[in-house]
Amino acid sequence: MTAVLERASLKHRLAEKGVDRVLWLLLPGAVFVILLFVYPFLYGLQLSFQPKGGGSPFQNYITFFQDDYLAETVWITLWLGLPAALFNVLASIPIAFRMRGRFRGKRALTTLLVIPITLGTVLTAEGLLAFFGPTGWFNRILMALGADEPAKLTHNYWGVLFSLIITGFPFAFLLTLSYLSGIDPTLEQAAATLGASKRQRFRTITMPLLAPGLAVTFCLSFVLAFSVFPSAVMVGNPAGETHVMSIAAYETALRDNDFAMGSAIAMLMALVMLIVIGVVLIWRTTLYRGATGGKG
């Protein structure tokens, strides 16, 4: 009798902590993420400490920072990723603000703003080359307006930045709009009845409630921009001005077949990204992060 009782109570004690048969449902997901994400990542990490040419386990990392051509990629990537993410988030705010509430043609306008997602990197690249190229429509219009020489906007930093904005803006906009729609509109109405002007409502109510969402939006936009690869090759100058970390990692690993060094660069890429995201998320902890929907 006592044995049966003990057994039952253990089951209940576990259930009390949330451990019961439902957790078996986690098994496929957990196995999957360990097998296809954690294991390869750790494998890459240990591989990066086994340099191809032997020597110190840290040789790959030492090489990376001693070789200016490689070390520079960190700054090049940040210098593309940070402005692109910042621009996409900041530009999303006023536009998302105008898109709140219900009005005619809202769905059409949202769709229009989201369409660049469908363009893909190659069409964007081809389009940028053709449109902003020295004989493209943009420069033709500039010349017609009296410019002395065509602006150089492709095969350099600007081309890649434009490409990142075109592909990244729709995501940033959708997320911002979604966060903004989550803020209970009666909060602003309440502030209005208390005498807050439009500007004051924006500053004291909307912005503080939106800021944590913007931090997340910035992080996701940054990840997107930081991973830049195909457009840096196609509209950038992949051997120089836009020699980003992705290109370095790819070329080392799959073109030069130095998987150890390639993994090391990939790990450094992850590290840089985690640092940036970490800083943003730490700043986010200083903000209010509770419900933004008022009550209910």
Place this chain on the structure above:
Amino acid sequence: MRLTARPIVWLTWGALAFFMLNLVGIVGAVVTNSFAETWFGTWLPDGYTGKWYGEAWRDYRLLDVLGVTFQVAIAVVVISVLIGVPTAYALARRNFPGKKLLNVLFLLPILMPPMTYGIPLATVLYKFHLAGSMFGVIAANLVPAVPFVVLTMTPFIEQIDTKIESAARMCGANTFAIFTRVLAPLLVPGILAASILVLVRTVGMFELTFLTAGPTSQTLVVSLYEAMSSAGIRPQQMVDSMAVIYTGSMLLLLVIALRFVNPTQLVTRLKEP
């Protein structure tokens, strides 16, 4: 709701219009070129033709490529839903030791640039001779897809009242019946939304497919990139017509997606008054 035109409003719409104008120019340039006989250094091409589409279709074997793309995308959607939904259910319904760790594990593949785990993953796949095959491409694409399903489905399941399950249990339904008869119909809209987003993401995913695909397992994005980097062999117009085909199919997917997903409610759901 006052219609006073303040400068910030005009600035916003003005900037947006400028952005859109450039976008139209960018897309227009590609579309125009895909129909151009020859176009070099003038406002508009010398003549128009539709032949590049036919040639691109044949030369790049687009039927095969589209077939591969379709197979990969469907496989990724089905597998990621099968793995992701049960996981999301457990995460939504239970608090257990180690839940935070698991949550982080499911968040990381979405947060990490694909290159960072793609290169080690490709290395591992090459080690086990799985790279270059359809299997490798599907496996690689699942890495961000499964967490994506988990992430979108967890809040969706959380908002379904647990009392509904209790009620079904009180009516005598067992766990299996609860899943198939009660939860599944309620989850369909969420699963549909997540599936479509995964589909769009997979068709558009460049890096992971690029790193793991072989000549017979390329999806449309990757063969497009290959076609562009090896340009010079074939006329630019062919690459452009292929890019237009890609964008056309993505647009179709997106229009379908927007039928089912309200883009403004991706993060939070607030009842509209």
Place this chain on the structure above:
Amino acid sequence: MSGRFAELHLDQVQRAFGDTVALKGMDLTIKGGEFVALLGPSGCGKSTALNCLAGLLPLTGGRITLDGKRIDDLPPEKRGFGMVFQNYALFPHMSVRRNIGFGLSMRRTGKAELNRRVDEAVRLVQLEEHQHKFPAQLSGGQQQRVAIARAIVLEPPLVLMDEPLSNLDAALRLEMRTEIRRLHQSLGLTTVYVTHDQEEALALADRLVVLRLGEVQQVGSPEEVYAHPVNRYVAGFMGYRNMIPVTVGSQEGEHATVHTEAGVKLVGVKREELGSEAVAAVRPEDFAVVTEIGANTIEAVVEIVEYHGREQAVEARLRDGTQLHVRTNSRLAPGDTITLKVPAERVLVFA
């Protein structure tokens, strides 16, 4: 914009949403210091009227004037009215004190003055212990107090309340009702209060405005509206649960003689011009169970009996099938045949 006013005047105020007109030309005069309740079921336009007053909804017709000065073209922040929202709309990222002080800081009130007035408001709504907490840490009743304090700390000329008690449970609702009445009596702030609960409206207001489908049905003191509803709709809202279909016999002065479908004769007070068909409205508590048939009596069979302490709530049926609600002290059982008597002045006959 702060301070007392003599008269707030709504002149043919209209609000349409597309093709549906939510508020059809509302006329109303509110005197300074008054407590006015807008009463009606959901969709009657009462919240629309309140939002128009607050400035949260632009009018589609008519005008609102405050002591002769037109205010309907002012945005809400320029009107200086206080508002208590149905879901409270407390700023989730601000403490109780900062919520209450928000309006003062928008008016650039000095720090000392702001603190003094917030202290006073916190004391007034008895939230001293909770003033440094955030809204999410408060109970529903406490959130309600914060919302009220936030609206009245500015001593606005007009306080608007949009069903403020509807999210509270029954006991708390009664307590807060008394609280709101007490605040009105001590501060004397002019208040417009929207509710669908007639008991709440009768308990709180100096004057009731009964609305239906965007139109004002009756305006009057609680006593007037309760005792002399102008039509069957208002009567139904004021507790006349029995609406007996009748045909009109003779009419004499303010009395009318009517017949139920089964032919029973009733004498009642005529409240409207009558045609041949009418309804006789009677409150459940105005019936008395008697032993003999006489003037204004009616026979019914008891169907359901509910025990309510001193009283019983009885559902009975007339011979013609009409259902009656009766409250009585007599002990009845299902199946009993009873005779009910109602005084002629308690029967209201409506067209």
